[in-house]
Amino acid sequence: MxxxxxxxxxxxxxxxxxxxxxxxxxxxxxxxxxxxxxxxxxxxxxxxxxxxxxxxxxxxxxxxxxxxxxxxxxxxxxxxxxxxxxxxxLQISVPGTTSMEPSDQQLLLIRALNQLSVQQQQVLHLVFYQECTIEEAAEVMRISLGTARTHYERGKRHLRERLTAEIQHKKR
Missing domain, CATH: 1.10.1740 (Rna Polymerase Sigma Factor; Chain: A)
Structure with missing residues (x-):
């Protein structure tokens, strides 16, 4: 090129x-x-x-x-x-948001994301915010496809668990 x-x-x-x-x-x-x-x-x-x-x-x-x-x-x-x-x-912004004051939902998501491993955060960011495939995320991170899939699945699972727990806690 x-x-x-x-x-x-x-x-x-x-x-x-x-x-x-x-x-x-x-x-x-x-x-x-x-x-x-x-x-x-x-x-x-x-x-x-x-x-x-x-x-x-x-x-x-x-x-x-x-x-x-x-x-x-x-x-x-x-x-x-x-x-x-x-x-x-803790000032990691959620892509696509422009508000200076993050909403409660955004803060919940940021806190939950920050509790994930760095590799899980990076794979999820690449897939959801940068629209990469899991294969492309693996290439970016120079890890095997299987490892990227594991970080992706575990990251989603941990995120879901943390968000569900936070929502249940707030309902009480």
Missing amino acids: DRKKLEEALEKLHPQSFTWALRCCRGDRESAADVLQNTYLKILEGKARYQGQSGLKTWLFSIIRFTAIDHYRVQSRRSPHALEAEEQL
């Missing part, structure tokens, strides 16, 4: 890419912007090359994920508490 077509494709995928970077950065907008900028630099400088073995979006999301991992490795070396602080962020 020539550079101009690649730049056009990256521009078209930018909103989805930022949403994915935000998820990979646990809701930290500043880190997500840094990760996305570093991802674009890797691609445009030729450090990461699209070989056509998977979809462009799948390839791009994989680079974003690994750039985010590298970003937090560097941060954790600088500050031993950086990862702990990131884990405690």
